[in-house]
Amino acid sequence: MPNTHKNRSPEASAFYTAGLILLGIVVAAFIVSLFWTPYAPDATDAASKLVPPSLEHPFGTDNFGRDVLSRVMSASKYTIFISAAGVAIALILGTVAGIPAGYYGGFTDRGIMLLGNSIMCFPGILLALVAVAVFGPSVTNVIWALGLVFAPTFARVCRVGTMEIKELDYITHAHVMGVKPARIMAFHIFPNLVPQLLPATVIGLANMTLFESGMSYLGLGVQPPDASFGKMLSDAQSYIRVAPWLIVFPALMLVFYILGLYFISEGLRVSLSKGGK
Amino acid sequence: MQSKAGYLTGKLIELILTLLLVSLLVFTAFSIIPGDTARVMLGPQASESQVDLLRAQLGLDKPLPVRYGEWLWGLLSFNPGTSYAYNMSVSELIGQRLPVTLGMSAIAMVMVIIISYPLAILSARKPGRLGDQICSVIGHVLFAIPPYVASLLLILLASSLFSLLTVGTYVKPSDDFLGYVGCLLLPSFAIALPKIAMSFKFLRSSIIEQRNADYVRTSKSHGLSDLKILVRHVLPNSNVSSITIISIILSDILGGSLIVEQVFNLPGLGRLLLSAISRRDFPLLSGIVFYLALITVLLYFISDIASSLADPRIRLK
Numbered sequence: 001m002p003n004t005h006k007n008r009s010p011e012a013s014a015f016y017t018a019g020l021i022l023l024g025i026v027v028a029a030f031i032v033s034l035f036w037t038p039y040a041p042d043a044t045d046a047a048s049k050l051v052p053p054s055l056e057h058p059f060g061t062d063n064f065g066r067d068v069l070s071r072v073m074s075a076s077k078y079t080i081f082i083s084a085a086g087v088a089i090a091l092i093l094g095t096v097a098g099i100p101a102g103y104y105g106g107f108t109d110r111g112i113m114l115l116g117n118s119i120m121c122f123p124g125i126l127l128a129l130v131a132v133a134v135f136g137p138s139v140t141n142v143i144w145a146l147g148l149v150f151a152p153t154f155a156r157v158c159r160v161g162t163m164e165i166k167e168l169d170y171i172t173h174a175h176v177m178g179v180k181p182a183r184i185m186a187f188h189i190f191p192n193l194v195p196q197l198l199p200a201t202v203i204g205l206a207n208m209t210l211f212e213s214g215m216s217y218l219g220l221g222v223q224p225p226d227a228s229f230g231k232m233l234s235d236a237q238s239y240i241r242v243a244p245w246l247i248v249f250p251a252l253m254l255v256f257y258i259l260g261l262y263f264i265s266e267g268l269r270v271s272l273s274k275g276g277k
Numbered sequence: 278m279q280s281k282a283g284y285l286t287g288k289l290i291e292l293i294l295t296l297l298l299v300s301l302l303v304f305t306a307f308s309i310i311p312g313d314t315a316r317v318m319l320g321p322q323a324s325e326s327q328v329d330l331l332r333a334q335l336g337l338d339k340p341l342p343v344r345y346g347e348w349l350w351g352l353l354s355f356n357p358g359t360s361y362a363y364n365m366s367v368s369e370l371i372g373q374r375l376p377v378t379l380g381m382s383a384i385a386m387v388m389v390i391i392i393s394y395p396l397a398i399l400s401a402r403k404p405g406r407l408g409d410q411i412c413s414v415i416g417h418v419l420f421a422i423p424p425y426v427a428s429l430l431l432i433l434l435a436s437s438l439f440s441l442l443t444v445g446t447y448v449k450p451s452d453d454f455l456g457y458v459g460c461l462l463l464p465s466f467a468i469a470l471p472k473i474a475m476s477f478k479f480l481r482s483s484i485i486e487q488r489n490a491d492y493v494r495t496s497k498s499h500g501l502s503d504l505k506i507l508v509r510h511v512l513p514n515s516n517v518s519s520i521t522i523i524s525i526i527l528s529d530i531l532g533g534s535l536i537v538e539q540v541f542n543l544p545g546l547g548r549l550l551l552s553a554i555s556r557r558d559f560p561l562l563s564g565i566v567f568y569l570a571l572i573t574v575l576l577y578f579i580s581d582i583a584s585s586l587a588d589p590r591i592r593l594k
Contacts, residue, residue: 114291118298121573122566124532126550130566133554134306210423214536217425218551233429237540244433251426259421266417 012271019263026076026257033073041074042066042225050243060245062235068246072253075227079257082143082222083208087201089147090208094154099185099193101155102162113159116152125149125211129220137220146208157200161193199268206261213254229254284585284592292578299570300352304345307559352567360561362553367564370549376450377461377545381534384458384465385472386527393473397480398507404485413481416474424533428467428540435463447543464541468533472526479522483515490514516587524580528573 038058045065053060059068101112119127131145165171166189174184215221216230224231229250236246332338339347351357357367400409422430448456487493488511496506535547546565553562585591 114294114298118295118302121295121299121570121577122532123528123569123573124535126532126535126566126569129535129550129554130303130306130562133557133562134309206421213423214425218536218539220554233426237429240429240433241436244437247429247433251430254423254426255418255421258423259418262417262421 009270012267015263015267015270019260019265019267021260022256022263023260026253026260027080029073029253030076030080033070033077037067037070037073039067039070041070041227050239052243053245059249060243062232062243062246063239068232068249071227071232072229072249075229075232075250076253076257078139078216078222078226078228079209079212079254082139082146082212083205085143086146086150086208086212087204089143090150090204091154091197091201093147093151094156095158095190095193095197097151098155098158099162099189102159103166103181103185103189105163109159112155116155119149119152122149125214128211128215129218132215132220137223139222142212142215142221146211149211150204150208153204154197154200157196158193161196162189165189165192195272199265199272202261202265202268206258206265209254209258209261281585281589281592285582288578288581292574295574296571299574300349300567301345303563303567303570304348307563308341308344348563352564357564357567358560360553360558362556362558362561367561370561371546371564371568374544374546374549376457377447377538377543378531378534378547380450380457381461381465381468381537381543381545382527382530384461385469385530385534386523388466388469389472389476389526389530392469393476393480397477397484400477401481401484401488404481409481412477416477419470419474420478422471424468424471425536425540427470428464428537431463431467432540461543464534464537464543467540468530468537472530476519476522476526480515480519483518484511487511487514513587520580520584520587524576527576531569531572 043066045061047065048057048061049063049065051057051061051065057067057069059072061067062071097112097116101109122130128142128145128149131148132141135141162185171184171188174188179188212221213228213230213233216228217234219231219234221230222228232250233247233254236243236250239246329338337344348357355368359365360367360370363370396412400412403409419427448460450457492510493506496510501509534545535550538545538547539551546569550562550565552558553565
């Protein structure tokens with residue numbers, strides 16, 4: 001079982017602190033952007049194009065005179081929303097497929113794992129790109145595509161965990177008492193998988209953001225005029241020499257979000273492995 | 278215990294089933310697309326008979342199972358039809374672009390190995406020391422930078438430090454091999470960065486684990502030097518897990534190169550894929566997707582076989 005808060009190792013604490021600070025910056029930008037941004041994210045201003053960072057525009061302005069700080073703040077919304085929704089879908093699909101695979105074993109297991117492995121055979125964002133190519137680029141399609149691509153990762157975690165748990169006495173006991181398999185899986189196995197699913201979920205959020213921003217960069221994710229980190233970076237590429245701030249700030253926010261999640265998952269991993277064995 | 282032949286047969290059957298499923302996934306995806314391909318190609322002015330004729334030419338009037346069979350056979354015999362948009366054979370188009378993507382992946386893989394191995398070995402010598410901790414923190418940061426962002430930052434760095442901008446000039450390997458490698462160096466490095474971090478992390482923990490094993494202590498008490506223990510015992514034992522990691526890294530590198538090509542404006546498979554997506558060129562698209570998945574499936578197959586040869590205990594699982 002995971003370590004309690006009382007005797008957390010200093011290594012885990014350092015990871016949690018660093019992770020929460022980095023993640024906090026992005027989440028704070030997102031929450032504030034819901035109520036207030038310095039300028040409207042889409043407001044163009046012909047008089048102040050490509051202005052370097054200054055007091056008026058802390059992150060500078062882009063080629064349309066739009067305020068980069070405001071755009072970065074509103075872009076964090078999509079990053080957070082898409083990764084959260086995609087992971088939720090992947091988590092549900094993965095659990096529904098992975099627990100029965102581990103519980104029943106045999107043919108069910110082989111079939112489900114074969115399907116999962118086939119999905120994992122498409123390198124990187126290829127499968128998500130195909131899905132978006134077929135159904136058209138939109139936020140909803142990106143979420144479904146990423147949810148599908150990441151489902152096998154969660155299915156694996158659930159399957160391995162279930163195979164261990166189902167050998168325990170209390171499951172045999174429940175079985176002998178006539179508890180139905182569906183109930184055993186939902187109420188007796190699933191809650192015990194949470195400690196394994198938690199780090200997988202945090203890593204999943206980070207990896208999904210890597211994929212989503214890549215797709216937005218290619219123009220197959222979040223569609224303009226909405227701001228997203230990937231799209232901002234791809235627009236900024238033409239101005240890389242004259243306006244490097246257009247690259248630096250969205251890139252920093254993107255990396256803060258991903259790195260924050262990695263640190264938190266690393267903290268979870270350290271405290272889980274130290275507490276368990 | 279399963280015999281070597283039994284294990285191999287099992288893996289082969291798994292390989293074939295996976296390939297079938299992968300091909301079914303690709304085919305299903307491309308046959309449920311909304312809209313009539315022949316109608317889209319000819320435009321709204323074309324008459325019904327013209328559309329029917331083109332549909333027959335493209336083989337779209339046949340029942341789905343027949344089309345699937347023909348499509349799969351075409352792919353496996355490396356003759357997957359003609360691209361709608363380019364009016365060229367798909368295999369020829371892919372063949373033209375392959376040197377960029379494969380070259381980049383190969384260079385990136387070499388970079389991963391020559392950078393991560395020495396660093397991991399040095400770091401694992403005395404875990405927890407300052408150098409080890411610095412490497413670990415840098416590793417975490419590199420891991421979090423998407424390859425295309427790393428590319429942009431590298432371009433930024435290269436253009437401001439050396440005021441050179443070599444982006445967008447691709448040299449064919451047949452014209453000038455060194456120039457070809459040179460123009461792929463920066464993009465390969467961008468793809469390699471997060472994978473160097475990944476390989477470093479796994480290798481480091483695997484070496485540390487092996488160093489604490491009993492046999493290392495025994496060899497030490499027999500008077501073997503640290504270097505000999507490392508080269509003869511620790512590294513070969515760590516290699517078993519690194520075979521799997523390397524196959525995962527290779528597949529990631531291949532996927533990563535699809536985006537990075539776009540940043541550096543290189544004419545590789547990634548750009549072909551994007552143009553096929555935007556022109557809804559499905560023979561080309563399905564060909565690229567299937568072959569890329571095929572490479573990955575074969576990669577995982579080879580890595581499974583290689584690790585079972587390196588460590589026969591794997592066959593027991």
